[in-house]
Amino acid sequence: MTAVLGKDLVGLEYLSPDQIRLILDTAEPFKEVSERPIKKVPALRGKTIVNLFFEASTRTRISFEFAEKRLSADTVNVAASGSAVQKGETLVDTAKNLEAMRIDMVVIRHPSSGAAQFLGDRIRSNVVSAGDGKHEHPTQALLDLLTIRDTHGRIAGLKVCLVGDILHSRVARSNIWGLLKLGAEVGVCGPATLMPRGIEELGVCRFRRIEEAIEWADVLNVLRLQLERMERGFIPSLREYYRVFGVTQERLERAPRQLTIMHPGPMNRGVEIDSRVADGSHSVILAQVTNGVAVRMAALYLLAGGRPELADAAKGPAGGANE
């Protein structure tokens, strides 16, 4: 139906470099829409989108909701708590019931890896992943790519290092796929307990010490340390983590070049990142948030099912000036 991206967006692993570039290029004009006095275009008028969030989320859910509303789609939010999910309804049953109410798209966040794909294979509506388990968080990586491209003018040839909990991070996985496909060099750095075995096989270089990563990289993408990891014994203590892997002003000052600092949020100040770094002049953390809305608008716009057969019926030239 929509040849450009396919039906669903569940991960960057399944996109070609051209498809990724198309989303980033399409995001450019959408940035301007959010700067208008009336921040709305009628592109998805009449489309109904359900935001199905089985995990807590503030930034991603609000960002998707803004993107949907600025495209004039009608949106409904469903959270796992307070819904039939609590009564034991399966994911597919929930989605099929929503589909019976004639929806067009589902944005899903789910604690299980592969949930978005699973759902996409079973319903007709477009499915967009807003993060599934430890698998992927495609729109986060897309906004990271857009922000890197904005800051450096390119992605190919840049050295980007992901720092922190690589093992549990869907953000890391999506970033690795996206960055490699667009020709960046990718590094990872973090405690051995939070590093997936065989990570080098993906084509990334591994740094054991944060100082080495800082010396190597143009861009640091500092991942959130999920605090529950400490309780499970992956790291000895938060203070210890900060001392060994914290991205601090002192460490950055010793770098041979100015590093761009990114973080997908929410930040643990004083754990993975120093406040002075997070608020410093080379931090693009808030630009990432701004770009998030534009990238999600682009993805929704490109996925929204067109119906070419209607275009034929309405005869070719209508719409375009002369095409």
Add this chain to the structure above:
Amino acid sequence: MSRPERTTILDARALSRALQRMAVEVLELAHGTEQLVLIGIQRRGVELAERIAKQIETNEGVVVPRGALDITLYRDDLQTVGPKPVIGETRIPGDLTGKHVVIVDDVLYTGRTVRAALDELADFGRPERISLCVLVDRGGRELPIQPDIVGKQVKVNSGERVDVLVEEIDGKDLVELVARGRS
């Protein structure tokens, strides 16, 4: 295989003369340049608006604010088109409230692009007046929309196409009629 037959409607010199005349007509219509804003429709309308603005600059010594409008997201057939069209830049020079906006486009055909442009402009303020200036009016309107300024009027059948080429994008200035057009 039949080659599409091409007939020149305007060559480079005729196109330049048409734009000169259109610039004068824009000035007359807007009673000078005080509230005037030229908005070109992506893509070739943007270049044509730029040319008209430069001509006005030469004639009057005044820089006229100009902008660009991409109407893709306001198209009435967006739900029906297959692969999504690439979206160009929209750049509006400030609030349009109280301004006399002149929309500039290359070819006026069904009127649906202009309809979309009017909708989009309304999101940027409330201009005192909006006028329409097109290089070629090929007839075939599907909406009650008429131009105020026309470079060249041509009767074109629905199977034919008008191609506007401009130096900045296509490397040459030329307007031609393409019979049995294949895009």
